[in-house]
Amino acid sequence: MIDTLQFPITQVAKSRIKELDMDNVQFGKSYSDHMFMADYVDGQWKDLRIVPYGNLSMSPANTTLHYGQSIFEGMKAYKAENGDVLVFRPEKNAARLNKSAERMCIPEIPEEMFMSALTELLKLDRDWVPNKPGTSLYIRPFVFGNDPFVGIRSSLTYQFIIFTSPAGAYYSRPVKVKVETKYTRAAPGGTGSAKTAGNYAAALYPMVQGQKAGYDQLLWTNAGSHEYFEESGTMNVLFLLDGVLCTAPASETILDGVTRDSVLTLAREWGYPVEERKVSVKEVIEGVKNGKLQEAFGVGTAATIAKISHIGYEGVDYALPGEEQMVLSQRLLKSLDDIKYGKVEDTHGWIYRI
Numbered sequence: 214m215i216d217t218l219q220f221p222i223t224q225v226a227k228s229r230i231k232e233l234d235m236d237n238v239q240f241g242k243s244y245s246d247h248m249f250m251a252d253y254v255d256g257q258w259k260d261l262r263i264v265p266y267g268n269l270s271m272s273p274a275n276t277t278l279h280y281g282q283s284i285f286e287g288m289k290a291y292k293a294e295n296g297d298v299l300v301f302r303p304e305k306n307a308a309r310l311n312k313s314a315e316r317m318c319i320p321e322i323p324e325e326m327f328m329s330a331l332t333e334l335l336k337l338d339r340d341w342v343p344n345k346p347g348t349s350l351y352i353r354p355f356v357f358g359n360d361p362f363v364g365i366r367s368s369l370t371y372q373f374i375i376f377t378s379p380a381g382a383y384y385s386r387p388v389k390v391k392v393e394t395k396y397t398r399a400a401p402g403g404t405g406s407a408k409t410a411g412n413y414a415a416a417l418y419p420m421v422q423g424q425k426a427g428y429d430q431l432l433w434t435n436a437g438s439h440e441y442f443e444e445s446g447t448m449n450v451l452f453l454l455d456g457v458l459c460t461a462p463a464s465e466t467i468l469d470g471v472t473r474d475s476v477l478t479l480a481r482e483w484g485y486p487v488e489e490r491k492v493s494v495k496e497v498i499e500g501v502k503n504g505k506l507q508e509a510f511g512v513g514t515a516a517t518i519a520k521i522s523h524i525g526y527e528g529v530d531y532a533l534p535g536e537e538q539m540v541l542s543q544r545l546l547k548s549l550d551d552i553k554y555g556k557v558e559d560t561h562g563w564i565y566r567i
């Protein structure tokens with residue numbers, strides 16, 4: 214436990230927790246009683262506070278509504294069997310938020326403020342962390358420019374907010390993904406490695422086209438030549454090719470995922486050769502044909518591991534080996550869950566206990 218900063222807490226008069234059906238929690242449908250807020254004014258973070266969750270009031274000229282100067286994070290808290298609330302690697306999210314901040318001209322969020330806010334918020338709303346197997350509390354920290362100014366410039370004022378939302382058990386059947394060879398998620402020199410609003414807005418149209426064609430997700434490839442895999446939807450993507458676990462290096466076009474880092478760490482410990490290198494569409498499609506592609510999966514906080522059943526490329530759907538053969542993805546999913554729910558010893562120091 215860290216020493217936390219002191220700031221005022223205004224509690225709700227009456228908790229809404231009884232309105233929540235804990236057996237049928239749906240992601241993104243309900244929000245916990247409280248949220249943390251801080252304002253950046255005159256070059257400083259001020260007025261740190263926890264208040265009841267509720268609507269914001271802002272100018273129609275709010276710069277972020279027009280120009281998207283906004284960054285976010287996503288992480289989860291889990292309820293251990295003894296009732297403790299465990300957060301998975303939040304320091305990594307704090308560091309990444311600041312990486313995104315730098316790219317988007319947003320002032321730094323001191324780690325002490327981030328961790329204090331998270332700690333006090335989860336202490337207060339600990340009952341909102343569901344305790345059924347597979348469930349969690351999704352945590353959404355975000356920062357946005359708050360100037361009521363419609364000219365284009367870096368905002369002078371910002372708001373930092375953290376709210377939380379109970380999330381149900383996430384089981385994903387293996388997904389069908391389409392190799393995207395027309396649209397681009399991120400280009401060299403762009404904002405692909407920042408968790409910033411515009412990246413997600415720009416990905417919606419290609420995603421909808423993919424869904425209309427019958428795919429669950431896109432497999433993004435590099436801008437221009439579209440020869441190499443980058444990410445899958447909003448997850449990093451890994452391939453087990455002839456016994457070697459391969460994934461694109463975390464570069465300026467790829468989001469440096471916490472799950473990706475955790476998965477690579479475990480795979481290395483288990484003796485798998487790991488290569489962080491460009492993975493070509495050609496070698497993966499050939500690998501499906503000649504049997505060298507054993508597994509492919511997306512990794513991210515939402516699903517942890519999303520196994521891939523089919524890869525669509527140039528109008529052909531290539532079927533991967535069946536789910537029962539996806540030994541590594543299954544082992545990774547189980548091990549990460551065991552760590553996150555505190556069922557095994559945390560040998561990596563990945564768990565932050567509230």
Ligand SMILES: *Cc1c(COP(=O)(O)O)cnc(C)c1O
Pocket residue numbers: 287408444446447448449468469470471472473512513514515
């Ligand atoms: C958030 C995100 C990921 C996954 O990161 P995690 O830290 O593992 O949740 C991967 N790609 C994109 C584009 C993302 O936004």
